[in-house]
Amino acid sequence: MATLYHVPLSPFCRKVRLSLAEKRIECELIEERYWEQDADFLRRNPAGKVPVLKIDGMVMAESAAICEYLEDAYPEISLMPKDPVGRYEVRRLVGWFDDKFHSEVTSKLVYERVNKKVMKQGYPDSKNVKFGAQRIKYHLDYMAWLLDQRRWLAGDVMTLADFAAAAHLSSLDYISDVDWNRSEVVKDWYAKIKSRPAFRSILADQVPGFLPPQHYADLDF
Amino acid sequence: MATLYHVPLSPFCRKVRLSLAEKRIECELIEERYWEQDADFLRRNPAGKVPVLKIDGMVMAESAAICEYLEDAYPEISLMPKDPVGRYEVRRLVGWFDDKFHSEVTSKLVYERVNKKVMKQGYPDSKNVKFGAQRIKYHLDYMAWLLDQRRWLAGDVMTLADFAAAAHLSSLDYISDVDWNRSEVVKDWYAKIKSRPAFRSILADQVPGFLPPQHYADLDF
Known part of the structure; x- marks a missing residue:
């Protein structure tokens, strides 16, 4: 089970949520008030922003890199053409x-x-x-x-x-x-x-x- | 032969130049004063910024997308791991x-x-x-x-x-x-x-x- 730290209206979080859901990867959503710079959260993600995704034993940041990872690691339902x-x-x-x-x-x-x-x-x-x-x-x-x-x-x-x-x-x-x-x-x-x-x-x-x-x-x- | 429209100190252009050179793709460099919003340039790239790469019969913008394309289309010398x-x-x-x-x-x-x-x-x-x-x-x-x-x-x-x-x-x-x-x-x-x-x-x-x-x-x- 994956965990996504997010805020509801962030377009970067929403893009990741959509990718996860379309690929049918189950994911728990945790709202993260990242602007309060909680120490635990900053340890998970030195960039101090959302989304942060816990998946496959790793903690990932940067929505573009996360979506490419999901594409590489879960290619069965693909969101990219092959060419x-x-x-x-x-x-x-x-x-x-x-x-x-x-x-x-x-x-x-x-x-x-x-x-x-x-x-x-x-x-x-x-x-x-x-x-x-x-x-x-x-x-x-x-x-x-x-x-x-x-x-x-x-x-x-x-x-x-x-x-x-x-x-x-x-x-x-x-x-x-x-x-x-x-x-x-x-x-x-x-x-x-x-x-x-x-x-x-x-x-x-x-x-x-x-x-x-x-x-x-x-x-x- | 590819053509890259660039400005010398732009880090985004430099990243593309380094990728092209490392992959030994020959490329002509043309300096583009994009802030002057030349009509010809804007036709090539509606985002109005550099780098713009002419390659394989296409005109490409967005340095991240360009570098991924070079990786996909010219994988012999790779700048990404496989996993x-x-x-x-x-x-x-x-x-x-x-x-x-x-x-x-x-x-x-x-x-x-x-x-x-x-x-x-x-x-x-x-x-x-x-x-x-x-x-x-x-x-x-x-x-x-x-x-x-x-x-x-x-x-x-x-x-x-x-x-x-x-x-x-x-x-x-x-x-x-x-x-x-x-x-x-x-x-x-x-x-x-x-x-x-x-x-x-x-x-x-x-x-x-x-x-x-x-x-x-x-x-x-």
Whole structure:
């Protein structure tokens, strides 16, 4: 049995949770208030952040390295194509969401609105919130452009790229920051991924003090 | 023949250059002033950053995805172990340097001192420079701790983790920001990696307006 130290709305934790669930690896979830820098937690993970995964007798950090490990060690249900070019495209998109989308959108909306309050770090910076709300449009359009040509983000099969994107969008959706009316193909894509059994635990998340909108857990939103 | 669009002191570009050279993939280097947002360049790479690699009829971005592609498509000279745990450790460390080390050290020193001047974005922020100069000590100590137990950073063979680390340290060394006297094992490790043929092009780099210190290209520093 694996153990994942996580926080509910972290897109990096959600990506790992989705990978674990899709691969049917049983995992206990433990919420970790990593910003309180608990000594035990820092011993497990000198980088001092989540996700941290205990699996196969090891303690692992860095969501990208964890997901690649799960792919290498549990290849039966695969989230990557076999050919180098297909794998490149998956990794490029994972990087796109975890790096560019994260810094332009998730960190500007989820972190400002939720993390700051939970971590008692003051009020949202309205300049950041405005910037994030603006940039998400560009990213939704980019996704629509990809999905006009492909069934899933990186090609014709569902991959880790879809989970990375869905991890960010689902966190943003929890605080009503995704305009699903902007693009029909993006909405259809999210409906498909949301209805997977792997998504259930994410739709059941509750952050005290923040009530998700009615449509958050609704498969027919 | 591959083509790499790069800037000389970018650690992400240097990591790709080292991988290409170690794998003996011939590559033409083209310096790309990406911050000028040239339309042609943006067409090649919507993320608007370097490195961008033209190879095998494709145009690739995101240094992590590029290095994994080179590993998948050119496995003869490998920069990754074969076992999932060994591969995890390489990727964890690449993430450590490209994420944590980069945000705490490289972006605070190289970007403040060099990029700001080259990009005409004003003067270094002394608070950032001070922070970076402080944090590099912690990171050098972490490397020393790893290298006390292992020949190379991720284990007993040289891997992409060593190239990622050396890419950052070499950029910092160009502006004299590495105290090589802090740790004998780290210095020995850098001497080993610096003497590889793959490192030659990096030691020959010149950034107009910034003269590297005498020891920068010296294998016996």
